[in-house]
C-alpha cells in the first residue's frame with residue numbers, strides 16, 4: 001500500500017507521542033538495565049501512580065449494577081455530570097456556568113483540545129496561508145502535534161525568566177503579521193497555568209491583558225486548566241479565566257479529572273465557557289464520539305463536589321509537596337540551583353548539566369546509565385532545549401533511589 005498517497009503530509013510527518021516513544025524505548029532496555037541493578041524508574045509521564053479515592057471506586061462498583069448504565073451516553077455528557085461540573089466551577093472559582101449550554105463533556109481533555117484544533121483550522125499547503133495558533137513555549141507536547149497534524153502553524157510565545165513567563169502577546173502578534181501570516185488566520189491563543197512542563201503560574205492582571213488582546217483581534221482564548229487543583233502554596237493557587245470579567249465573551253477552558261483524582265485511564269474532562277464555541281465544538285464532537293461511559297460520569301459527578309474528593313486532593317497535594325522536597329534536596333546536593341521552584345503540578349523543570357549541549361543526549365545518558373526516564377525539554381518546544389522535565393509521581397523511596405543513582409553514576413550539575 002502506498003502510505004504516502006493515503007495519508008496527508010502533516011500526518012505523515014508525525015512521530016508517536018513522545019511519552020509513548022519513551023515507554024517503548026524503556027521496555028526495550030528493561031532487561032539489560034535490571035541486570036545492572038538499574039531497573040527503569042519512569043519520571044516521564046504526568047500520570048499519578050496513587051490509587052484513586054476509595055469512595056470513588058466503591059461507588060463505581062455499585063453504579064455498574066444499575067439499569068441502563070452500560071448504554072450510549074450523549075456526547076455533551078449526562079446532565080448530572082454537567083451540573084456537577086458547573087457546581088464545581090462555582091465552588092472552586094465562584095464562576096457561574098449554564099450546564100445546558102456552557103459545559104460539554106470530554107473523553108479526556110486531550111481529546112477535546114485535539115478536536116478543537118481540527119475544527120478551527122483548515123489544512124493549507126502554503127506556509128503563509130496557514131491558520132495560526134499562538135501557544136506557550138515550552139508547552140504540553142501534544143499541542144504541537146495537534147497543530148502540526150491539522151496543517152496549521154503553532155506560533156511560539158516564549159515563557160522565559162526574562163519576560164517573567166508573561167509573553168507580550170501584542171508584540172508577538174505584530175511579529176506574526178510582519179512574517180506574513182494573515183490576521184484573519186490567527187485563530188486561537190492557548191494558555192496553560194499552572195504550566196506543563198514548568199509548573200509556573202500567572203497573575204489575574206496578566207490574564208486580563210490576554211483577554212483584552214483576544215477581544216481586540218477576535219482570537220479565541222483557550223485556557224488549559226488540567227493542573228488547576230495541583231498546588232501546595234496558597235499564593236500559587238490557580239484561578240479560572242472566567243474569574244476575569246469578559247473572558248466568557250472570547251474564551252473557553254478545559255478541565256480534566258485525570259490528575260486531581262489519579263484517574264488518567266478513565267478519560268474524563270469537560271470544556272466550558274463561550275456558548276457559541278461550546279455548541280459548535282459539541283456539534284463536531286457529536287460526529288466523532290458517543291460520550292463517556294455513564295458509570296464513570298456518575299461516579300465522577302459525585303466526587304467532584306464531595307468532601308471526600310476535596311480531602312483526597314488536599315492529601316495528594318501534601319504528598320506532592322513532600323515528594324518535591326525530596327527532589328529539591330537531592331538535586332541541590334547534586335549541584336543544581338533549586339532556589340526558585342514553583343509549588344504546583346508534579347513536575348520539576350531543570351537545566352541540563354553544564355557539560356551537555358543537548359537535552360536529548362543528557363536524557364539518553366541518564367536512561368542508559370541509571371535507568372531513569374526523563375523527558376528532554378525540547379519535546380515541549382524550542383525554548384525547552386537545554387532543560388529536562390521530570391514527574392515526581394512515584395513513591396518516595398523510588399524518588400530517593402533516583403537521587404542515589406544519579407549520585408552513584410556521576411550526574412551532577
Ligand SMILES: Cc1ncc(COP(=O)(O)O)c(C=O)c1O
Pocket residue numbers: 046107108109110111140192196224226255256257258264267268269
Ligand atoms: C497541559 C495538559 N493538558 C491536557 C492534558 C491531557 O489530560 P487528559 O487528556 O488526561 O485530560 C495533559 C496531560 O498530561 C496536560 O499536561
